[in-house]
Amino acid sequence: MTALLEARGLTKYFGGVLALDHLDLAVARNEIVGLIGPNGSGKTTFFNVITGIYRADAGRAIFDGLDITAASAQAVYRAGISRTFQRSRLSLPLSIFDNIMIGNHKHLNQSLWFNLFRRDDFKREFEAGYAAARELVDVFEPHLADRLFEPVAGLPMIDRRRIEICRALISRPKLLLLDEPSAGMTHDETRALMQDILSVRARNKDLAIIIVEHEMGVIERITDRCVVLNFGRKIAEGPYRAVAEDAEVQQAYLGAT
Amino acid sequence: MVAADEKRADLRPALAALGAADAYLIALLAVESTAAVLALLIAGVAAVIVAARFGLVGRVARAFAAHEDTLGLFAVAALLVVAAVFHSDHFVLLLLVTVLLYSTAALGLNVQFGYAGVLNFAGASFFGIGAYAAAVLNTFTAVPHLVVLAIGGLASALIGCLLLLPVLRTRGHYAAVVTIAFALLFKTFLEVNDVLGGPQGMPVPGMALLGWSFNDNIEIGGIRLSFYMSYLVASLLLLVAAFIVVRRLERSWIGLNFDALRLDETAASCFGLDIARWQITAFLIGNFIIGLAGALFGMVGGFVAPNNYTFADSLILVSILLLGGIGNPWGLIVATFIVVVVPEKLQGIQEYRFLLYALMVIVVLLFRPQGLLPRPVRHYFPGRKP
């Protein structure tokens, strides 16, 4: 048992379109894997199949010894995978704190009795959650650390993306799936974001990451290994420098010469 | 956090607002002529607009947010003052009881729809289930009346279970049809079913607690109080209890779950929320509260009939929610006052009141789509220092 996540032969059709074509992909513990490829090559579909939003048509996915091929989204989260979305999916009317705590669902006592009538115990759990959320926000957005009860709707897109990452991290997942975390950011903002992600991982040695990203500078700097998709198939795999030189990858991105 | 401390210290704007509202309400209830009522209504709207211009409304809202418990007590006191002023006036007291119980029912609907996003266009039907349960139990059994109230709530929740499967499976407009169909089915069923009195309905024996009948007028030291005073106190207690429960629910992880699933089911399920579980929870709790209020209302009214629990009445409950500001319990109480009291006071132009009422809702929705008092962001422990 070396791999944390092991997908074998994952296949997904949308109508007649083959979105994932017998994809094999493994992620080791504490590894950062870059998932790259042109638009429509199946990266987000892979995330959606792994996290139980779509059901795979064929193939298997094993996470941490558990078969998650047909697992529900809830079960996948409980097993220790959390994610961000390509188009930010925060709950805009809710506060920063609320959004982050949605990500902490599995560590919160959900009993009706506890929530309604044991308010002292609830307060303790709330304070612990607040401290944890604040600690994370302190890393990603120190300027928001004292403003956790402001609605997310008032924040610029860049802040929202970082809050989304906090939401994915608060439950201390074993695997984090980042779907274009830097979309809409400038180069400098992207660089800062990646630094923050690395610093969180430096503290949490057990965290593996799969990142979908278009900015190759990011991919080069933070990933241990890259997997390149095209038409739902894996066309290359290896350290970034090696795959960037790969002829098939060049062709996928730049077209045939 | 100087600003926060200042906010905490300043109760006065809210107290002043409560006092003004109290005086206004007494005046509104006291005047008889349609012209005077209209003048008062216009003055009230103008006053609120002016206050909003000068930022007073915001200060009141902040004070309410920071001192809800204290101000809640003051609000209860303010209502009792109104009741005391009109202590022998059946009409006014019944109107107030109606407001209190409609508010309670709207609180239940708020849990379903305002928090969890579960549509319910059959609110009046579940209200009616509570009332009919009270009618049957009070007429044919000797079950203590407090227990009858609880059974009214349970009956409403239980019958609601019939709708669980379609409610859970459908979304949006499709979900609306499920409850609309139920509302029509329920009313037709009552009308054609002779056991429950058919279209004429059936009487509900009044409430009695420990041998004391609520339907008797009260004499204290030579002052005669309307029998509705007992119902008013009971309704007020019920509303306060429901308010506290709903507030705690909102300010808990469960309230957070409700919001999360309402706003984005896919994201919520990616963070482990069991969507069905929380939708069921919200639907049942909401129906329980609605049924509870309905049972007491049945006893207050002394009579239940199908025509009082129609789809149109359900729409009134929904419009209370939207008018008040979805998800804001204070807002819905204010909205209930408007929706219940204003048409009654416009008896003088009684023919036109529904027309005016509908136009008012349209105007509010066009120009203030978020409702009169939009729901503020959640604070689990208001006034807690960051």
Added chain:
Amino acid sequence: MATSGDRLGGAGLALVKPGTCAGRAQLAMRHRVREKGRGSRPEAGSVATANTMDIGLFAQYVMNGLMLGMMYALVAVGFTLFFGVLDVIKFSHGDVLTVGAFTALATFVGLSRLGLESQWFDLAVMLGAATLAMALLGMLIARVLVLPLRGAPPLNTLLITLMLGTVLRESVRLFYPQGANPKPFPALLPRGSVNLGDFHLRFDNVMMLAAGVAAIAALQYLLHRTKLGLAIRAVAQDEETARTMGINFTAIVLVTFAIGSALAAFAGVMNGLYYNEINFGIGLYLGVIGFSAAIIGGLGSIYGAILGGFLFAALQTVGTVLLPFASAYKDVFAFAVVIALMAWRPTGLIREKISERV
């Protein structure tokens, strides 16, 4: 048709105990008028009291069911058209039908005063006036209330159009001369019938059915054979791409609302001719059923709406036949089946493929 007289409003304030306390409160509050369902209406069940079921009786049921189904379908088609182009529910649709029926009636009264009593001419003018006026009203509603609320939560649109329905309904009740009372509607179609045993095949019913079929066929022709219909279908499938093809989205929405509302007026006139009576509440009842029919059929599909309309009428008819001793339960039965259908097919019988982008 118990719901026909319900008014929005009047909340629980009527829940006063009669007799226990005869104060001023009671008097004031009991002022509420209770409109009861009108027994005079011929309903699907009223023709049959016999226990035996022969062919003639069966045919009678089928005929009545078809008439109801046609009216429901015409209303449902409107709901589905509006939903198709704009993804909204316009709940005042049923009350537009009422206003349409009353417009036709007013036109008739006007023509009579002018001494024009040719029944075919009257009917044509009535139909023309009602459909044209409702088409304009539909456009006005879309322009003023529906389009501005595009960004708001769908429920706001639903509620605002419901309230508009109340405004229309109350306006008819208050401003049409003696609008609160049921009005006789002229029987302008030939009254004869062919008797086949127990079955009376009424000419007017046949003509109305034929007219309904013609209206639906005309709609199909418009949608599938004309440029306008092409634009409507393109907008319904993909609003943004339709706009990038040069289609004026707002104009198409307005035209669609005009068409749907004209169909409602048509159904309103048909309702009047069938029952020979209209009242201000007919639209609420037909609107709710039309909406249910559009939903069980599957929103956005014309065929679904037609199927839903006839299905609902069939359910009512079957309810009458199955529960001969308690045919009053037919609506209970029909709505219970609607609820069950929603549990079985949560997005309607004719499924639109819905995929969510994550």
Added chain:
Amino acid sequence: MAGLLRIESVFTAYDRADVLHGVSLTVEPGSITCLLGANGSGKTTLVRSILGLTPPRAGRIIFDGREITALPTHKIIAAGIACIPEGRKVFPKLTVEENLRVGAYGERSKAAVAARMDEIMRIFPRLAERRAQLAGTMSGGEQAMVSIGRGLMCAPKLLLIDEPSLGLSPLLVKENFNIIRHINARGITILLVEQNVHQTLAISHQGYVLSKGKVVAAGSPDELKDRAEVREAYFG
């Protein structure tokens, strides 16, 4: 410089975040001008800005000597721009023929529509065979033909083509690029938005490279081919 289409320092925001930070470019009449850039560089947002679907927050767009910046989409199309949208976006429940007819929505003359329809059928014989088929049931390559044909139906002065190679196999991509060149040869100016660098440059007269919402390079295909910015825009 006249230019058929001139974009002058356009800023466009999407959900409170600027996606385009002052983009300027010119499309010369009769040319194929290409806009290159990796995913997320803002190419599609620029197309949406030109079409009026996401109007710019600042800047001007001038087409054929006339400012179109604040016009509603249908007027922009009426001015002579047609679009072949990203992902083709055929109307799935319309037939091939109906899809093409929607493309000619602004054309009043029935004869003109019929003539153009015949012409499209000549260019794409495959569509002629499948005139009555629902577009949603066709393969990706066939849908691409429908989308291109639809774009040509209004006889535009300028054709915007957004990522025609997206999700197509290399063979189909090659075929598509041939068709684009063919269309241009018949006098239609083309703004080609692509991420496929080599084939795009091979058929273009002029090119711009977009990265993070800014134009980072511009020039003739030969100049662009070896510029470091192009590679950087894709491979960092």
